[in-house]
Amino acid sequence: MAKIKNLVLETISVHITLIFCFLLGVADGVGGWRDYGVDPSQFSGTLMRTCERLVKEGRFVPSNPVGILTAGYCELLQNKVPLLGSSTACIVVLDRTSHRLHTANLGDSGFLVVRGGEVVHRSDEQQHYFNTPFQLSIAPPEAEGVVLSDSPDAADSTSFDVQLGDIILTATDGLFDNMPDYMILQELKKLKNSNYESIQQTARSIAEQAHELAYDPTYMSPFAQFACDNGLNVRGGKPDDITVLLSIVAEYTD
Amino acid sequence: MSPVFPMLTVLSMFYYMCLRRRARTATRGEMNSRRAIESNTRALPINVEIVQYAKEVLDFSSHYGSENSMSYTMWNLAGIPNVYPSSGDFTQTAVFRTYGTWWDRCPSARLPFTRTPPTFCSQDYVELAYEEPVYPTAVHILETYHPGAVVRILACSANPYSQNPPAEVRRLLQASCSTVRWEILWSEAPTKVNGPQARQFTPCIKQINFPTNLIRLEVNSSLLDYYTELDAVVLHGVKERPVLSLKASMIDMNDIDEDEDEEKYGCGMDTLNKQFSVVTLREWPTNGYFDKLPYELIQLILSHLTVPDLCRLAQTCKLLYQHCCDPLQYIHLSLQPYWARINDTSLEYLQSRCTLIQWLNLSWTGNRGAISVSGFSRFLKVCGSELVRLELSCGHFLNETCLEVITEMCPNLQELNLSSCDKIPPQAFNHIAKVGSLKRLILYRTKVEQTALLSILNFCSELQHLSLGSCVMIEDYDLIASMMGAKCKKLRSLDLWRCKNITENGIAELASGCQLLEELDLGWCPTLQSSTGCFTNLARKLPNLQKLFLTANRSVCDTDIEELAASCTRLRQLDILGTRMVSPASLRKLLESCKDLSLLDVSFCSQIDNRVVLELNANFPNVFIKKSFTQ
Numbered sequence: 018m019a020k021i022k023n024l025v026l027e028t029i030s031v032h033i034t035l036i037f038c039f040l041l042g043v044a045d046g047v048g049g050w051r052d053y054g055v056d057p058s059q060f061s062g063t064l065m066r067t068c069e070r071l072v073k074e075g076r077f078v079p080s081n082p083v084g085i086l087t088a089g090y091c092e093l094l095q096n097k098v099p100l101l102g103s104s105t106a107c108i109v110v111l112d113r114t115s116h117r118l119h120t121a122n123l124g125d126s127g128f129l130v131v132r133g134g135e136v137v138h139r140s141d142e143q144q145h146y147f148n149t150p151f152q153l154s155i156a157p158p159e160a161e162g163v164v165l166s167d168s169p170d171a172a173d174s175t176s177f178d179v180q181l182g183d184i185i186l187t188a189t190d191g192l193f194d195n196m197p198d199y200m201i202l203q204e205l206k207k208l209k210n211s212n213y214e215s216i217q218q219t220a221r222s223i224a225e226q227a228h229e230l231a232y233d234p235t236y237m238s239p240f241a242q243f244a245c246d247n248g249l250n251v252r253g254g255k256p257d258d259i260t261v262l263l264s265i266v267a268e269y270t271d
Numbered sequence: 272m273s274p275v276f277p278m279l280t281v282l283s284m285f286y287y288m289c290l291r292r293r294a295r296t297a298t299r300g301e302m303n304s305r306r307a308i309e310s311n312t313r314a315l316p317i318n319v320e321i322v323q324y325a326k327e328v329l330d331f332s333s334h335y336g337s338e339n340s341m342s343y344t345m346w347n348l349a350g351i352p353n354v355y356p357s358s359g360d361f362t363q364t365a366v367f368r369t370y371g372t373w374w375d376r377c378p379s380a381r382l383p384f385t386r387t388p389p390t391f392c393s394q395d396y397v398e399l400a401y402e403e404p405v406y407p408t409a410v411h412i413l414e415t416y417h418p419g420a421v422v423r424i425l426a427c428s429a430n431p432y433s434q435n436p437p438a439e440v441r442r443l444l445q446a447s448c449s450t451v452r453w454e455i456l457w458s459e460a461p462t463k464v465n466g467p468q469a470r471q472f473t474p475c476i477k478q479i480n481f482p483t484n485l486i487r488l489e490v491n492s493s494l495l496d497y498y499t500e501l502d503a504v505v506l507h508g509v510k511e512r513p514v515l516s517l518k519a520s521m522i523d524m525n526d527i528d529e530d531e532d533e534e535k536y537g538c539g540m541d542t543l544n545k546q547f548s549v550v551t552l553r554e555w556p557t558n559g560y561f562d563k564l565p566y567e568l569i570q571l572i573l574s575h576l577t578v579p580d581l582c583r584l585a586q587t588c589k590l591l592y593q594h595c596c597d598p599l600q601y602i603h604l605s606l607q608p609y610w611a612r613i614n615d616t617s618l619e620y621l622q623s624r625c626t627l628i629q630w631l632n633l634s635w636t637g638n639r640g641a642i643s644v645s646g647f648s649r650f651l652k653v654c655g656s657e658l659v660r661l662e663l664s665c666g667h668f669l670n671e672t673c674l675e676v677i678t679e680m681c682p683n684l685q686e687l688n689l690s691s692c693d694k695i696p697p698q699a700f701n702h703i704a705k706v707g708s709l710k711r712l713i714l715y716r717t718k719v720e721q722t723a724l725l726s727i728l729n730f731c732s733e734l735q736h737l738s739l740g741s742c743v744m745i746e747d748y749d750l751i752a753s754m755m756g757a758k759c760k761k762l763r764s765l766d767l768w769r770c771k772n773i774t775e776n777g778i779a780e781l782a783s784g785c786q787l788l789e790e791l792d793l794g795w796c797p798t799l800q801s802s803t804g805c806f807t808n809l810a811r812k813l814p815n816l817q818k819l820f821l822t823a824n825r826s827v828c829d830t831d832i833e834e835l836a837a838s839c840t841r842l843r844q845l846d847i848l849g850t851r852m853v854s855p856a857s858l859r860k861l862l863e864s865c866k867d868l869s870l871l872d873v874s875f876c877s878q879i880d881n882r883v884v885l886e887l888n889a890n891f892p893n894v895f896i897k898k899s900f901t902q
Contacts, residue, residue, distance in 0.1 A: 070341060070363070074350075094797065095342035096362055097875050098901065099825050099849045157851060158800065158826035 030187075030260050031069045038079045039111040041262050042068055043126050044104045045189040047152055053101075060093075060102025060155065067092045068108065080176065082108040082121035087169035090153050103154030103165070106172070107140065109187055111179065111266070118179045123172035125150035125190040129198075131205055132183050136198055141173055142190075147247050150190070183266040184208070186223075191259035194240035195227040211265045220263040227261075230254045318509045320408060325349045325399035325504055329431060329485070330638070332395045332665050332691055333368035335498060337769055337795070338716070338743050343500075345397055352503040355413040358469040359901040360874070364415055364500035367395045368740075370492040373844060373870055377818040378789040379736045379764035381686075381711075384605035384632050388577045391608035392461060393423055393489035396635070396665075400431045404482035405508025407456060412472040412488070416500035419464030420490040421472060425611070427485035428452040429639060451639055453487070453611035454479045461491045467900075469502075478513060497897055558590045569594050578604070598627040605632035607662070613637065615646030625654040634664035634688070642668050648676040655680030664690040664713075671699035678702040686711040690738070693717060697744060704730040711736040715766070720744045721751070728754045735761050740768035740792070752777030756784020764790035768820070774798050775805035782812035789815050794822030794846065801826035801852075807834040818844040822872070828852035836864040846872040848899075855883045862891045874899035 033040040044065045046057035068089035071077055077085045086106055093100055105124025112119065120128060120140065127140030143151035151171055156164035179185075184205055192201075201223060208219045230236050231254035240255040328349050336344035342362035347353065353363035374380065410424055429451045456476035464470075486506060492499050561569065573581065573594055585595035594600070601624045606613045613636040625631075631654075636642060647668065651658075658681040663669060669692050677684070684706050689695065690713045700723035703712070709731040714724075715738050724745060728734070737759070745751060748770045755762060762785040767773060773796050781788070791813070799805055806821070807830060816839040821827050827850040835842060836857070842865040847853060853876055862868060871894055873879040884898050 067341075070353075074341065076341065092340060092342055092362075095337055095340045097343075097360060097823060097849055097899070099851055099875060099877065158802070159852075161800070 030262055031065045032262065033069055033072050035072070037113055039113070039264075040072055041109040041185075041187050041264065042107065043187050043189055043260055043262060044106045045124065045126050045191075045258070045260075046102060046104045047154075050102050053157075055101045057102055057104075060100060061104035061106075063093060063096070063100060064089055064104060064106065064153065079110050079112045080117070080119050081174075082110050082119050083169060083172050083174045085110075086121050086123065086153075086172055090169045093155065100155050101157055103152040103156075105150050105152055105189075107187060109185060111185075111264075116178055116180075117176055118185065119174070119176045121172045121174045123151050123153060123167060123169065125193075126188065127190075127193065128185060128187040129201065130177075130179065130183055130185055131202065132180065134202060134206060136202070137183075138175070138177055140175075142193075143171070143173060147244070147249075179266050181266055181268065182211075185264045185266070187262040187264075189258060189260045191231070191255070191257035192223070192227045192261055194255045194257065195230045195238050195259075196223070197239050200226070208265075211267045216263050216265060220261050223263070224259050224261045227259050231256045231259070318511050318513065320507055320509050321403060321405055323401045323403060323405070323506045323508075324351050325486075325506075326402050327400045327431075328365075329398045329400050330665070330667070331397040332635070333715070335366035335368055338741055348397060348399060348501055348504060350503065352413050352415075354415045354469075354500075355471070355502040356415075356469050358415055358467060360416055360498075360500065360899040361901055364502050365397070366498050366500050367420075367490060367492065369394070370417070370420075370495050370498045372493050375493075376869075377764070377844060379738075379766070384603055384607075384630065386574075386577050386603070387605060388579075388608050390458065392491045392493075394491045394493070396487055396489045398485065398487045399504055401484040401486065401506050403510070404430055404484040405506065405510055406479065406482050406512055407476055407486075407506060407508045408478075408513075409473060409507040410456065410476055410486065411505040411507070413469070413502040413505070414472055414499065415469040415502045417464075417467045417495045417497045418470045418472060418499065419462060420492045420495060420499040421474075421488055422461050422491045423458045423487075423489035424456040424474065424476065425453045425487040425489070426456050426479055426483035427487065428454075428481045428483060429485060431485050451641070452481065454481075461494050463494045467497065480512065482508075482510070482512075496895075497899060558588060561590055566594075570597065570599055573600055578606070578609070596624050598624055601625045601628055603630040604628055605630075605662075606636055607632045607634045610635035614641040615643055618642065618646050618650040622650055622653045625650075627657055628654050629657050630660040631658060632662040633666060634662045634690075635666075637666055637668040640668075644668065644670055644672050647673055651676050651680045657683060659683055660686040662686075662688040663692060664688050666692050667694045669695050671696055671702075674699040674702045678705040681706070683708060685709060685733075688713040689717055690715040691717075697723065700724070701726060703727050707731060708733060710734060713738040714742055715740040715768075717742060718744050721746050724751060725754050728758050732758050733761060734759045735763045737762060737764070738766035739770065740766045742770070745770070746772070748773035749777035749780075753780040756780035756782075759785060761787060763787050764818075766790075766792045767796060768792045769795045771796070772798050775800065775803035775808075778805040778809055782809050786812070787815065788813050789841075790818040791816065792818070792820040793824065794820040794848075796824065799824055799826070801828050801831055806831040810834040810838040814838055815841060817841055817867075820844075820846040821850075822846045823849045825850055826852065829854055829857040832857040832861050836861040840865055841867060843867050844870040846870075847876060848872050849875040851877045854878050855887070858883075858887065859890075862887065862894060868894050870895050870897070872897040872899075 031042045042065050044061035046061035048057050050057045068085050071085055071088050076088065085108055105126045107122045107126040107128060108120065109128055110119045118130065122140040123143060125142045125144060127142065129136050130138035145151065145165065149165065151167045152165060153169060154164055154166040156166060186201065204219060204223045204226065208215055230238060234253040236254055237252055238254045241251050241253055244251045325348060328346050331345040334343065334345040336342045341347065343364065343366040345365045347363055348365040354361045407426060412421055456479065457474040486504065488504065490499065576584065581595050581600060585592045604625060661677065661681065661684060674695065685708055687709060693716055695717060697718045697720040700719040704726040707730055710733050712734060719742055748767065752773060765788060778799065793799060806827065811834065819842065827847050829852065832853055845868065855878065858879065873884065874897055881898065884896050887896055
């Protein structure tokens with residue numbers, strides 16, 4: 018797992034190991050709240066910590082990651098503290114007994130599953146319009162109806178089998194907007210074995226590379242490409258927080 | 272201590288004191304779950320101590336949080352602590368619904384039952400199950416906010432995870448109430464603990480002679496400044512019975528007192544049950560001066576005795592037996608303090624004395640098979656005709672038949688408390704509509720459904736006090752409010768705590784229809800938006816409001832506060848926790864206008880910081896201004 022802090026860290030990730038499943042979660046706080054005096058990391062952080070707590074207390078079903086998101090979001094509303102903010106969310110659950118991966122994705126964070134050097138599964142970006150992803154949010158009362166607030170049910174959910182050796186990469190849009198698939202795959206090819214150090218090293222190098230590209234003004238990033246396709250004439254990377262979680266499906270050892 | 276004690280006793284005492292001292296000084300370092308510790312001994316057998324966190328929360332009387340939530344709910348008491356040693360108002364703790372004396376000071380406050388023994392002051396309880404039964408050596412309670420509420424710790428001999436089928440257990444229990452025993456490990460009157468800081472509470476517990484994995488805490492928060500919050504309860508115990516449990520009670524003077532207390536607490540009922548039917552009282556030639564006293568005077572003297580004492584007195588002589596069995600002594604009867612011992616047999620023996628009973632408190636009784644549906648029904652058939660007030664809070668033995676019997680046998684019923692009776696099936700509540708004379712109905716945390724409630728509201732037009740807190744099965748509260756506005760014109764207090772979907776329409780109908788409302792709890796109702804004008808409408812239409820809770824309604828704003836200041840000058844208690852939109856200026860207006868205001872909760876109101884609270888406190892010293900914190 019690697020994190021590059023760019024501006025104020027808004028992206029939060031959690032990973033939880035239980036006996037029967039393994040969980041990853043990533044939430045990317047929407048930065049615009051800073052203009053209203055709200056710390057964008059408060060919402061995403063509390064959301065992920067609440068999901069973590071739900072999972073640790075067993076209040077979840079592995080095949081229903083959307084349920085985790087929904088329950089986590091509802092718990093946020095039960096807090097006495099008046100939380101404000103919004104974030105995307107991506108939750109990935111590996112069920113050890115059935116060897117299936119269950120995912121829930123709301124917004125433009127996401128995951129890739131790489132097998133034999135090729136992307137076999139990926140999440141879809143959920144955008145309302147350009148640079149405006151789906152997001153869970155809690156708005157101040159005066160802004161209700163004005164602030165974008167998607168229901169957790171709007172999350173995309175998928176389930177599929179995984180095999181030994183599959184690489185699961187979960188990241189915020191800071192990665193996908195700056196690094197196209199082939200570059201990510203190139204980095205992943207360098208992964209020789211599944212020990213912790215190599216994975217950590219690879220995650221770090223992916224994140225660092227994305228970070229460099231983000232600040233390259235001439236580089237035609239996926240983000241710039243998409244903007245051009247929508248009629249905006251831009252080049253360059255997209256400076257953003259980058260969080261990368263890298264995991265490999267391996268034999269279970271005690 | 273006499274120096275003449277034999278050698279063995281000296282050694283016993285030494286071992287006993289080592290064990291007691293060990294229990295008192297157990298440190299937090301020992302709090303890894305299930306780590307075995309060798310106790311230090313001399314020439315005595317090794318006893319391995321087990322440390323456990325609660326595995327499961329089995330039962331409780333109330334909590335602050337929402338059903339199905341992890342925030343501020345009793346289920347947080349299971350497992351390892353989440354917050355301790357931090358102090359503060361955190362979601363991951365267990366919080367009861369009430370604190371202080373505020374609920375005794377509002378229009379919905381109920382008159383207390385007389386004859387409550389002074390040793391019983393419990394207001395709420397929670398029952399915890401542990402994995403392994405042990406002989407307890409210590410109980411550590413981790414309190415993380417406003418500690419000091421725990422007043423009693425009990426241990427049960429029944430194993431909640433045992434394999435006995437329920438019918439078999441019930442048969443065994445019916446035979447003798449001592450099959451399920453509750454022993455008080457520790458009990459004390461509530462004491463004021465200064466400050467909200469977290470602490471580990473380790474009272475000196477009594478040694479008991481059975482292993483237990485079911486612990487019950489009883490709390491009284493009346494002396495606390497804010498909600499108490501508990502994080503975990505750690506049970507230390509040994510698997511093997513400690514050698515000296517009998518000797519111990521002879522050595523420590525405190526233990527002796529507790530034993531006597533225990534006697535009073537428990538044996539009165541046993542005596543009642545066992546000896547009542549075979550009363551052979553000696554005939555004395557005279558009863559001394561008692562023969563000279565008028566009947567009414569003896570009755571008056573007896574009216575100060577607690578029920579167990581009354582039962583004991585009945586065994587002394589025929590005259591007093593007659594007095595003690597007089598139904599006039601049982602007009603108001605509270606069996607809640609004796610919840611651990613009341614069973615079908617007790618009810619049977621009390622039957623003949625309770626024919627004129629008007630107030631009956633069976634709250635907390637009858638669980639784990641102690642009272643059966645038939646036993647309860649039989650009792651009510653004999654004693655229900657004059658019943659005016661019936662308290663059945665946490666009565667988990669109640670089913671539809673019971674409710675049917677209540678409504679049929681108690682035609683004069685005016686007050687019915689079914690708080691936390693979450694085992695009653697939804698269709699059972701339809702019967703309540705038959706009791707047209709109902710003035711007070713408490714359905715907190717029950718499964719009452721829409722149709723039954725509408726029916727009740729339609730027929731019970733005398734209703735003055737209604738609690739629908741956390742009634743999660745109701746789909747449309749606007750409809751309910753509309754029915755109330757139309758039919759329950761005499762409503763004085765209404766508890767709609769956590770009523771998820773009430774909107775401004777419901778509020779409008781309520782405000783127009785129930786003009787006599789003095790108390791309204793709309794805490795945690797997220798669908799109410801101040802921008803619709805619902806709060807200002809409320810304030811204008813209900814000038815008699817004394818208590819208004821708008822807890823966690825994030826839209827409450829200055830306009831609302833100003834309207835309250837203008838229209839509701841009799842306001843005594845106001846809770847506006849968690850709004851960002853109320854400024855100090857409007858609060859000042861409110862405090863100046865509402866001279867009777869005594870409670871103002873501005874916790875988590877972002878514009879009201881500690882400096883403002885200090886200033887308001889200085890200018891308005893009669894108001895308790897609450898500002899909770901996390902850290």
